[in-house]
Amino acid sequence: MPDYMFLLESRLSPEQRAAMMRVQELSSALGFNVYLTGGTVRDLITGASLRDLDFTVEGNPSRIARELEKGGAKVLVEDEKLRQVELLFAGDCDGSISAARDDHYVRPGTRPEIRWSTIMEDLRRRDFSLNAIAISLNPASRGLLLDPTNGLSDVERAEVRALTIHSFTNQPVRLLRVLRFAARMGFKMEQRTQEWFDLAIERELHHTITPEDAGAELQAAAREERPAVVLKAWEEHDLLEAISPVLAKKHPGYEAIGRLMKVREDLFTAGFRPRLATPMLLAILGRLKDREQASLLSKVGFRSAESAAVLEFEEVALEAQKELLGKKMKAPIDAYRFLEKLPLDQMAYLLAESNKSAALSKIRAYLNKWRPVRLGLPGVTAQLEALGMPRGPKFDNVVEQVFAMQLTGRGKTPEEREKILRKITGIKEQPKKKEKEKKPAKGTDKAHAAAAMGSAAKHKHAAAKADAKHAAKGKPARAKSAAKHHAPAPRGKTAPASKKRHSRK
Numbered sequence: 001m002p003d004y005m006f007l008l009e010s011r012l013s014p015e016q017r018a019a020m021m022r023v024q025e026l027s028s029a030l031g032f033n034v035y036l037t038g039g040t041v042r043d044l045i046t047g048a049s050l051r052d053l054d055f056t057v058e059g060n061p062s063r064i065a066r067e068l069e070k071g072g073a074k075v076l077v078e079d080e081k082l083r084q085v086e087l088l089f090a091g092d093c094d095g096s097i098s099a100a101r102d103d104h105y106v107r108p109g110t111r112p113e114i115r116w117s118t119i120m121e122d123l124r125r126r127d128f129s130l131n132a133i134a135i136s137l138n139p140a141s142r143g144l145l146l147d148p149t150n151g152l153s154d155v156e157r158a159e160v161r162a163l164t165i166h167s168f169t170n171q172p173v174r175l176l177r178v179l180r181f182a183a184r185m186g187f188k189m190e191q192r193t194q195e196w197f198d199l200a201i202e203r204e205l206h207h208t209i210t211p212e213d214a215g216a217e218l219q220a221a222a223r224e225e226r227p228a229v230v231l232k233a234w235e236e237h238d239l240l241e242a243i244s245p246v247l248a249k250k251h252p253g254y255e256a257i258g259r260l261m262k263v264r265e266d267l268f269t270a271g272f273r274p275r276l277a278t279p280m281l282l283a284i285l286g287r288l289k290d291r292e293q294a295s296l297l298s299k300v301g302f303r304s305a306e307s308a309a310v311l312e313f314e315e316v317a318l319e320a321q322k323e324l325l326g327k328k329m330k331a332p333i334d335a336y337r338f339l340e341k342l343p344l345d346q347m348a349y350l351l352a353e354s355n356k357s358a359a360l361s362k363i364r365a366y367l368n369k370w371r372p373v374r375l376g377l378p379g380v381t382a383q384l385e386a387l388g389m390p391r392g393p394k395f396d397n398v399v400e401q402v403f404a405m406q407l408t409g410r411g412k413t414p415e416e417r418e419k420i421l422r423k424i425t426g427i428k429e430q431p432k433k434k435e436k437e438k439k440p441a442k443g444t445d446k447a448h449a450a451a452a453m454g455s456a457a458k459h460k461h462a463a464a465k466a467d468a469k470h471a472a473k474g475k476p477a478r479a480k481s482a483a484k485h486h487a488p489a490p491r492g493k494t495a496p497a498s499k500k501r502h503s504r505k
């Protein structure tokens, strides 16, 4: 069995790993089988970044959700009928927990009847084979890959394959989904899937995509790493109309999308992983008038609070910019404190869209200069400790004062920082004479050196003796002990997942 658990654990962030352990614990306490499913497993296998954790349990996940909430998780959406919970696990990682279910269609294209099921039935009811793979998280089969529709081989062939001839009839939104996954991953449609797709378009099934489904896809596009690729694929197939005829006519704001993508790269470089779905949605809808945007969002089922968050985003970001340019933000430390709290999506939006150079230069200074200084603060802390200042509120205060000075360009070298620290704390340099006194007397020095030499010589002698003994036996003496003491190389390097797979088949 390939070691998917190893592959998984090596790819999860510490927060994701903690979330996974907690879901496992809670499922096991309730006696539910639990699996990682959907996008998580697909992304794991294809090497894409693991954006969220999708769990499926053979049972009702609502009690798990309640327990997770007690530990700091936030439930974002709970669909009691579908027994599906979308949540933000403690540590800010996205995910979902769903009950295993089968969608039973009395006739193709009718509303499915939901039946609670086993994981295998659940996987078979899914949209595409690459989304129908699971990894068991149950003690007896932890790491086992469940792939009843042979999705792994489709991934290897770089194809998106629908699971039944009725796939698009049953859920026309899959017309958007198949293009989204193919465009995102650079895959093509499997031959029969392509035929079913063409047939569905010929029968104009895309006109029957429900507004809510279209809205969910629009949101999914805004969360994509490369939204433009997906939007262009939809446009090429005349499917953008299924989301909004106005958007299809006016086209997505590709320039604004491009600017935001560039900013995202810069933020990545500065060590941030921003969630840019809201400004991205605004960029996509950027060519529409305000009232067109509002009407589009309400048509595709955005709740009023969700719409408001999008429609008022620009105003909120510009308000923040105004504050950043205000008198209270003259000192870099004040601007730093403000930017530290500014939501990253607003910061990204300003970087992409603002024409106020003063605001932009403050944000850039924050990202490229001030934050690195902040991250180097443990160095200042260590210096202050070395000067003999005890830890406590006063200590922290001094460190903050030094930080504020560093933001104005002072204290760049350790020597300069020491001077600043002494000045703030009043800790005087020790008179040089005392330093001399500290040094051991010449005689003692020599005695120490002799003792040290003696022990080194002893070691050398013993090693030479061992060498001679092993040479007589014809093998290098220290190779064995060196191997024994050598720290093992990281597992990922010595045993790549693919190799491990072969060896454990």
Ligand code: ATP
Binding pocket: 037, 038, 039, 040, 051, 054, 125, 126, 127, 128, 131, 132, 171, 173, 174, 220
């Ligand atoms: P993403 O990376 O965009 O989140 P995802 O595959 O996780 O991709 P979701 O929309 O989060 O997509 O859905 C999770 C899983 O639920 C999918 O992988 C798929 O197995 C299943 N699924 C979602 N929508 C459908 C659908 N319309 N028909 C069948 N299965 C679906």
Ligand code: MG
Binding pocket: 038, 039, 040, 052, 054
């Ligand atoms: Mg997902």
